[in-house]
Amino acid sequence: MTALPVIPSLRGLLLTGARRTRHAVPKIITSVPALAAFLILAAATFLVISLGPFQRSPTSSSSSLFSGSGAACDLTRGQWVRDPAARPYYTNATCAFIEGYQNCMKHGRPSLEFLRWRWRSEGAGCGDGVPGRRFDAGRFLRLVRGKSILFVGDSLASSHVRSLVCTLSQVDGSPERSSSGGFERWRFPAHGFTVAFFWTPFQVRWRLTRGPPEPVGPDRQGEVFAGPSDLHLDEPDPRWAAAARDHDVVVMSASHWFARPAVYYRGGRVAGCHGCGAAALANATALIKPEQAQRAAFRTVLRALAGMEGFRGTAILRTVAPTHYENGGWFDGGECTATKPADPEDPVEIAEPEGEFYRAQVEEFAAAEEDARRNGVRLRLMDVTKMMLRRPDGHPDRYGHGAGEHEGFDIDCLHWCLPGPIDVWNDLLFQILAGR
Numbered sequence: 001m002t003a004l005p006v007i008p009s010l011r012g013l014l015l016t017g018a019r020r021t022r023h024a025v026p027k028i029i030t031s032v033p034a035l036a037a038f039l040i041l042a043a044a045t046f047l048v049i050s051l052g053p054f055q056r057s058p059t060s061s062s063s064s065l066f067s068g069s070g071a072a073c074d075l076t077r078g079q080w081v082r083d084p085a086a087r088p089y090y091t092n093a094t095c096a097f098i099e100g101y102q103n104c105m106k107h108g109r110p111s112l113e114f115l116r117w118r119w120r121s122e123g124a125g126c127g128d129g130v131p132g133r134r135f136d137a138g139r140f141l142r143l144v145r146g147k148s149i150l151f152v153g154d155s156l157a158s159s160h161v162r163s164l165v166c167t168l169s170q171v172d173g174s175p176e177r178s179s180s181g182g183f184e185r186w187r188f189p190a191h192g193f194t195v196a197f198f199w200t201p202f203q204v205r206w207r208l209t210r211g212p213p214e215p216v217g218p219d220r221q222g223e224v225f226a227g228p229s230d231l232h233l234d235e236p237d238p239r240w241a242a243a244a245r246d247h248d249v250v251v252m253s254a255s256h257w258f259a260r261p262a263v264y265y266r267g268g269r270v271a272g273c274h275g276c277g278a279a280a281l282a283n284a285t286a287l288i289k290p291e292q293a294q295r296a297a298f299r300t301v302l303r304a305l306a307g308m309e310g311f312r313g314t315a316i317l318r319t320v321a322p323t324h325y326e327n328g329g330w331f332d333g334g335e336c337t338a339t340k341p342a343d344p345e346d347p348v349e350i351a352e353p354e355g356e357f358y359r360a361q362v363e364e365f366a367a368a369e370e371d372a373r374r375n376g377v378r379l380r381l382m383d384v385t386k387m388m389l390r391r392p393d394g395h396p397d398r399y400g401h402g403a404g405e406h407e408g409f410d411i412d413c414l415h416w417c418l419p420g421p422i423d424v425w426n427d428l429l430f431q432i433l434a435g436r
């Protein structure tokens with residue numbers, strides 16, 4: 001129970017750091033260049049790659065599981081189509097679990113046009129019924145009766161959990177929420193179904209800062225945030241790994257935090273670092289890029305799940321959801337003012353390192369499949385990258401907080417509004433769970 005009060009504040013750290021940087025607390029001014037260079041939205045460098053490589057990525061086998069329609073349907077291929085009659089599955093008034101930084105409705109987003117788009121899958125074999133259909137919460141609940149799903153990841157994983165819980169609660173009534181040991185749980189008693197969430201932004205064992213981990217009081221948050229985390233690239237975060245076998249499904253995701261400064265460990269010894277400053281380099285520590293660290297971390301957790309004694313369930317890797325900052329990053333006035341999805345005819349580019357994160361995820365997933373199969377673990381890829389890349393209009397932008405409030409980023413083009421475009425992730429989840 002001691003863990004839980006800490007978790008929200010840790011989760012908030014990323015956000016807090018952003019706010020502090022923008023307001024330039026003198027104490028952390030020196031770390032601003034480091035933040036600017038190394039944090040998530042180092043998209044400021046605007047190194048971009050074309051979408052080309054996506055088309056060749058080996059993802060279709062993993063997401064082609066829709067049963068009953070002969071040819072496999074790849075839900076991840078398609079486009080956003082406008083549907084003026086579209087209604088969200090839930091609103092800020094009908095679901096109590098939407099967090100402030102996701103609550104665009106409450107914070108007065110001037111247009112709710114971003115809710116008028118549906119994802120229409122166009123893969124071969126998707127059939128007539130699939131395009132633009134509404135998520136069937138009743139069917140989902142029947143499918144998962146008596147089961148439990150554990151989500152592990154950062155605040156975007158938390159958003160997916162809330163999207164799922166809010167959507168299902170419109171059918172099964174508000175679930176019972178509880179928390180212990182860093183786990184948040186929602187239980188739908190009528191179906192004996194449980195959704196659990198554990199916040200672990202790297203999946204592997206980590207410590208937020210090389211400094212003393214406690215206390216992370218408000219006056220030290222900026223400093224703590226700027227300091228490099230210790231990441232043990234070859235050890236799954238034991239706190240969630242120990243709980244994995246108690247669940248039928250584990251959905252993992254982790255991307256943006258890897259862009260932060262870190263010191264990396266293998267076998268308990270320092271193996272390298274990123275954004276760690278001259279001191280560590282003087283100790284002959286190798287530079288390791290965030291995408292290399294992320295690749296190693298996913299390799300570790302995928303192998304752990306594939307070979308885990310007693311786990312015979314489904315492990316799902318959700319790929320990176322791109323950010324959409326324009327005219328700067330989160331720290332220097334970047335914004336996301338698009339009012340509609342990217343035109344299907346437009347080429348879309350993904351910023352680095354997100355493109356590298358995506359490739360690492362897809363490749364490590366493919367490399368772990370064989371092991372998983374041998375051990376009776378279903379390993380599946382939930383590829384959201386292409387569809388989310390085309391939704392620059394779905395972020396909170398300036399409406400992730402009220403006027404004068406300082407929750408979250410000032411301008412947030414990383415998280416997504418709830419309700420919002422990520423609600424379609426539940427369709428992908430349903431398809432994976434319904435597959436054989």
Ligand SMILES: *[C@@H]1O[C@H](CO)[C@@H](O)[C@H](O)[C@H]1NC(C)=O
Nearest residue numbers: 091092093094105106107108
């Ligand atoms: C929901 O959002 C509306 C504005 O769209 C606001 O007036 C209302 O107070 C909000 N309700 C809750 C419960 O947040």
Ligand SMILES: *[C@@H]1O[C@H](CO)[C@@H](O)[C@H](O)[C@H]1NC(C)=O
Nearest residue numbers: 270276279280281282283285
């Ligand atoms: C560098 O090595 C020295 C001596 O081994 C150690 O005290 C110091 O903490 C190291 N610095 C970093 C940043 O790891």
